[in-house]
Amino acid sequence: MKSIDIKTYNSDDLFLAETEHSIDEIIANSKNNNEKSIIFLTGVPGAGKTLIGLNTATKRSVTDDEPAVFLSGNGPLVEVLQEALARDSHKRNDITKEAAKLKVISFIQPIHQFRDDAIDNDDVQHEKIVIFDEAQRAWTQDQTETFMKNKKQIENFGMSEPEFLITIMDRQKDWAVIICLVGQGQEINKGEAGINEWFKALNNKFQNWNVYASKDSLDINNQFDNLKINDNEKLFLYSTIRSLDAPNIPNFIEYLLNNEKDKSIDMLKEFNDEYPLYITRDLNNAKKWIKQKTANESESIRYGLLAQSNGLRLIPEGIFVKNNINQKAWFLNETKDVRSSNHLEIPATEFDIQGLEIDYAIVAWDANLRYINGKFEHYKFKGTKWNTIRDSNEIEKNYLINSYRVLLTRARQGMVIFVPEGDDEDATRLSEYYDGTYEYLKSIGIKELKDT
Template sequence: MFNKYYGPSKDWAVIICLVGQGQEINKGEAGINEWFKALHNKFQNWNIYSSKKSLDINNQFEDLTITDNDKLFLYSTIRSLDAPNLPNFIEYLLNNDKDKAIDMLKEFNDEYPLYITRNLNTAKKWIKQETTEEADTIRYGLLAQSNGLRLIPEGIFVKNNINQEAWFLNETEDVRSSNHLEIPATEFDIQGLEIDYAIMAWDANLRYINGKFEYYKFKGTKWNHIKDTNEIERNYLINSYRVLLTRARRGMVIFVPEGDDEDATRPSEYYDGTYEYLKSIGITELN
């Protein structure tokens, strides 16, 4: 029951919460367990229905009345009808589960074009060619992680404040439009939203070196390593890439810069490992 003047009735109410996994990208976001902590701290008399598949049940929640219901767990996404397994593929890719990523990519690669390139103009040219026949109805855009600060030499300025209404809705001729492929949207701009095609620019803050991902944050004039002990910051970074890599419904190009060995902040070794890793999974090179 809901009283339109005073909100939920004092007698009873039903609250439905839709909580995604791996979407925590900023301070104060901690996933579904944080919701249960709030229930534990303030609402222990509530009746709670959830699937235990989405919850890390432990002793801190044993005093809550939780009814397990598998129907409350969404096993697959419908973000992309052509590639419903894309989120699973991205999960394997970011978890460095190479064999599973290879197998998953084979399941949808014919229906969902996925490419990698070292040339941003090549990526832009491909997307424009791919969308020519649907130019009036299609939406595409440039995406980059919010701390991808060494993408600036490539012409990608992640600290620009975008006009979201113009970015998502205006026509291609408008320089503020996503379709103009000039202004990048970060994970904060596009979380919970989608576009049809995307160019995802991958900077050196998440770099693949010696068989695993290494986590960095650019501050001032240099990259600072995010240590293994800083699990929260590492999760924010990997989750932000997860968000960006799952925004495109119909196709995507991942752009990994060549780097510049004369620039101490972006030598080629910071990028080459990532590109080779993506290529080894089976993602097609766009030349």
């Protein structure tokens, strides 16, 4: 699957194989005993959650015995997966692209399609197994009710998205399995509920469901007395398979963004020689480095430019984050296509690339997240100026941090962080907005990229 920018699953990876086998056993037991079960598979970014979810759906796509569907609210992920698998099936199976696409969309779908089909009826779904990708991004009750009122003209909907999704599968007369793939610290949109909303729904209305999870990995803020959680350590993926030479990249980024400087320094030493990681003030130099690094690689190598969606003062650097990118072309097309990521012209934001990955990344760091006087400060650009995100607005601050976490954990083989020099003649791009961040990254031990 490398062509779709997700690390190929390797059955020789014992832990991933054990996790998938554990999920298969839960499905088999639920089916044999006519029970309903919900599985929470958690893990660090790049650990293989999406791969296991896709394997679970695809290996059941050839039979109607255990019909399954992989659902995601991540539009770019769905589009890229559908397109990549359809292209691959078209080549391997000697069928038309249209026929291949129809097959693929039967088991990989956008979550809103599944949800909306069940709003005005009590029909029992064909699927017995439903995999919800990035389940932590499901909506709160307030966000769900607002959507239902404004888009579906339904008043007083009364449910969060997790509660409604469980309700749909609870219609099954015999057995059903829900698999929630949960990324830690990756809520990046308003109204995303986190894992708590799922447990709240189960605790209040679905106590008859079996719950499976790794207890140590759960970030649950409340006590759910009505639930018995079956503890399964195989349901937490603790290391990344995205960067095999640097499996601790997600933990390093976590320490970096949490301003845990000493831990960042120590962890960087563990992979500094295996995983090229640089900082630079020169975007052209970063592009030259990546092109030289990949010059002798195959056409399937994928690199690209990434930036945070509110990085609006990157425009003078030639980075316009408000471009509507063609995700299929960005992730899948050849370098000569100007829409391709490899052309290094069109940036992808956290919304475009969450759940996906590339081989090498240039991550542009704007002044919305600044390191000043020993800590990170949070800003949002609106109109003509930067506005401080107040300490009282923890949700918006977390969204900003999470978005940088997403961007900084996308690269499999290497990364350059580009921090602009700034311009003291531009009040929105003063050098002091950027210098502290650059010096902080440098002080951790990230190497400066020399002229290439």
